[in-house]
Amino acid sequence: MALRLLWASRVASHLRISVAQRGFASAVLKDLKYADSHEWVKIEGTKATFGITDHAQDHLGDVVYVELPDVGLTVSQGKSFGAVESVKATSDINSPVSGTVVEVNKELTESPGLVNSSPYDQGWIVKVELSDAGEAEKLMDSDNYSKFCEEEDAKH
Amino acid sequence: MRSPRTLEVWRLGTVNYLKSLKIQDKLVSERKSHQIPDTLLSLEHPPTYTLGKRRTDHNLLIPQSQLTKIGAELHYTQRGGDITFHGPHQAILYPIISLRSIGFGARNYVETLERSMIEFASMYGVRARAGNKCETGVWVGDRKIGAIGVRISCGITCHGLAFNIDPDLNYFEHIVPCGIADKEVTSLRRETDALLPKEEVIHKQLITCFAKAFSYDDVVWKEDPSFILDTKDDG
Secondary structure (H helix, E strand, O other), X not given: OHHHHHHHHHHHHHHOOOEOOOOOOOOOEOOOEEOOOOEEEEXXXXXXXXXXXXXXXXXHOOEEEEEOOOOOOEEOOOOEEEEEEEOOEEEEEEXXXXXXXXXXXXXXXXXXXXXXXOOOOOOOOEEEEEOOHHHHHHOEOHHHHHHHHHHHHOOO | XXXXXXXXXXXXXXXXXXXXHHHHHHHHHHHHOOOOOEEEEEEEOXXXXXXXXXXXXXXXXXXXXXXXXXXXXXXXXXXXXXXEEEOXXXXXXXXXXXXXXXXXXXXXXXXXXXXXXXXXXXXXXXXXXXXXXXXXXEEEOOEEEEEEEEEEEOOEXXXXXXXXXXXXXXXXXXXXXXXXXXXXXXXXXXXXXXXXXXHHHHHHHHHHHHHHHOOOOEEEEEOOOHHHHOOOOOO
């Protein structure tokens, strides 16, 4: 637990954002926005970077394959754009924002495990040019996402 | 207090693989829009090889042109996992369930599928275990008795598990099953001395183990499979 907070602090300091204190396992970073399908997004002007959260990677298991979208693809908020495979399961990943893909993290082809070991940093998946910056309002902030994860985990 | 959870079960007999994909697509869409509750398909396939999303067809050891000669089809799918074989006397379960309503991710889901099969095997005195890392599935010693390959889309599952009751294991000679080269495939018939009842009974037992592992309060056995088998191509 202490190690995960230390890791999260290092990541946060690298990304120049702050860490939310949480009472249980998954790390949630402040200053990111979150979708209810467990993707995070960092918005910088008209560009956004996104990936899947620590909660998501923990619930997936070891990722062995990431299906990356093509550069130039149009993505829509809440719609699937790719998938990850872990434990013989392919899970769709949804885009938290709408826009056009400008870069994908090619490192994930050789090292899909980066999604597990570094979900907010080296495990980023896609960068897009946003088509509707206002859509970010529909996403959760770190506090709401933390609560959302607690509620989901309490279901079983 | 949580609301009661219901599972609807369709027992479909032998279903062609592509037909089963169409049925699942329709059910996934209906489950996403809350038109149906969690649903389970119980069936068998005619001899069929299938590949997962990563298209690992290097694990098919005979030319595709030979498949008709051995009476088998080959299909590429969007599920996780490597190459596998489905055929008569192998019990298949395709759960179309909402993982979000139970707060499950892929890992919990797959582990619970493994537990369902382990519990089922124990009914025949067979001590099965979950696979080691990177060997998802159910094993008796070093012999694989149950396979898993699933797809999760917007938190709804499709594809599922296959448990070998007494399939023709020779079909597995033509593949590197699940991409694992040095391990055998086995079946309930091989692993138990117990007398096996009719397959209909065996399928029902496996379904019951699934329902118990996933903590369903109610199991509704749907009576008219033609209702679901009559999926139109444009539906």
